[in-house]
Amino acid sequence: MARFSGLDKETGHSARGKTGVLLVNLGTPDEPTASAVRRYLAEFLADPRVVEIPKLIWMMILHGIILRVRPAKSAALYKEIWTEEGSPLLAISRQQQSKLSELLSSTGTNASVHLAMRYGSPSVASTLQDMHKQGIDKLVVLPLYPQYAAPTTASAFDAIAKELCKWRYLPALHFINTYHDHPDLISALANSIQQDFDKNGKPQKLVLSYHGMPERNLHLGDPYYCFCMKTTRLVVEKLGLTEDDYITTFQSRFGKAKWLQPYTDATIEALPAKGINDIAVICPAFSADCLETLEEIQGENRHVFEGAGGKNFRYIECLNANDDHIKMMANIVKPYL
C-alpha cells in the first residue's frame, strides 16, 4: 500500500524523478576556536584517505600530539580570515550553490542544487537525507576539486557511499571525478589571470600554487600531480606564456614526509635573489578561497616574499562565485540532468 504521495501508481515505488545536483567541498570549522577546530581536525585527519599511516600508530600521534597542539594554532589563523558570514570556504560555497541554482533554473533546467561538506557541516549524510525527503532520486555529484585526488575526491565518494549503503532504494548516481582539463575551467582561470595582468601589468613570474600531498601518493598511482601539471599547461597555453613566465608549485605541507615539489614557500623565498621582485600567485586547486589561500598565500607567503626582498606580491583570488565559474559548473553537470 502506497504511504507517500508521488509514488508510481503501478509499482507503488517512488518514481518522482526529481534531479538534484550535490556540490561537495572539504569543510571547515564551525567557529574559529580551538575546540571547534579540534572537532573538525579530529574528523578530517582520522580519514584514512587523508593520512595513510597505519591506523593504530596514527591515532596515537593524532590524539597524543597533533590534536593537543594544532587546534589552538590553527584557530588563531582562522580568526584572521573569519568573516561576518563565517568561514570563507562555507560562505563562498553557499554563494556558489545559490548562483548555480539560479543559473540552472533560468535556463529551464529543473534540478535543485544542494551543498555538503566532507567534514563538519552541512554533512554529506544529512544533505543526502534531505534530498531523499524532497523526492530526489537522480543525483549528480560535483566535488569542487578541479584535480582528482584520493584525499579529496575519493574521500567525498566514500562519504556518499557510507550514507547510501544504508538505503534500500538507491538513487541514480553520476559522480564527476575530475574537471582539471575542462575547457570552461581553463578559460575561467585564464580570464581571471588576464584580468589581473590587464589591471596590474604582467608580473615577472606567475606562480600557480596547488595544494600539496605526500609524494608517495603519486608513486602509488594518484593522478593529482599529473592533473595539476595539465591544468597549468592548458592555462599558460591559453595565455600565450613562455616557460620563463610561470612556475608550478605545491603548498600546505603537513608533517615531515616529502611532499610534492617544488614547495611554494621555498620557491617564493628564492625568487628575489634571482632578480624576480614582482609576482602574481593563483591557486588553481581551490574552487573557493579558504584558510590555505587567504592566510597561507595572501598572508604568510606574501611576508616570505617581502622578507626576502620581493617588492610586488599579488594574490589572484579563487574563481569563487564568479560568473565564468558558475557557468562552468552548469556546463559540467548539464549532460547528466
Ligand SMILES: C=CC1=C(C)c2cc3[nH]c(cc4nc(cc5[nH]c(cc1n2)c(C)c5CCC(=O)O)C(CCC(=O)O)=C4C)c(C)c3C=C
Ligand atoms: C594531512 C594531509 C592533507 C592532505 C593530503 C590534503 C590534501 C588536500 N587538501 C585540499 C584542500 C583544502 N585543505 C584545507 C585545509 C587543510 N588541509 C590539511 C591537510 C591535508 N590536505 C589540513 C590539516 C588542513 C586544515 C587547516 C590547518 O590546520 O592547517 C582547506 C581549507 C579549509 C578551510 O577551512 O578553509 C582546503 C580547501 C586539497 C585540494 C588537497 C588535495 C591534494
Ligand SMILES: [Fe+2]
Ligand atoms: Fe588540505
Ligand SMILES: [Fe+2]
Ligand atoms: Fe596551511
